[in-house]
Amino acid sequence: MLIALFVLFFGSAFGAAVLRLSGWMPAGLKNHGELLQPPTDLRQAQPFLADGRAYEWNPAERTWRIVVAPPRPCAAECTQLLAELDKVWRLFGHNADQVEILWLGPLPAGAPAQSGVRELRDDPALRTMLPRSEDPAGIPLFVIDPNGFVVLRYPPHADPSGLRTDVARLLKLK
Secondary structure (H helix, E strand, O other), X not given: OHHHHHHHHHHHHHHHHHHHHOOOOOHHHOOOOEEXXXXXXXXXXXXXXXXXXXXXXXXXXXXXXXXXXXXXXXXXXXXXXXXXXXXXXXXXXHHHHHEEEEEEOOOOOOOOOOOOEEEEOOOHHHHHHOOOOOOOOXXXXXXXXXXXXXXXXXXXXXXXXXXXXXHHHHHOOO
């Protein structure tokens, strides 16, 4: 009986150690975007809104940001991405006021006004600070924490539900 208890206790601890050392993590704990190590610091960058006013990072508000840096000529793909991001923003519900979508450059022509989207002036310096923003496969997305650090990158054509899941988890952090 004592040997069975020993095997049961230490066997499960040994199994957990093997799984941990092999790099396995439960699917519910993995993020869908690429975690940037180290995160890119945008605090010194001074973005401007389309109307010319400075965009302040203001960490006290605890606002998370989703940044889109589309290529200059962007039409159908940008319109579809804008609709998907609007849907994601609306699904945050009562937490939507803690998330902003920042669109770097002009919105696509004919795009309807989206409530959660803020248009930033296209700034080449800010664009170069975003890791691998010029992706030939499409438009990547970035998540910026309330302090102004780029913490997650989503590849082009990433599933918007993964973005929503990750940001919803981040919103729970205090």
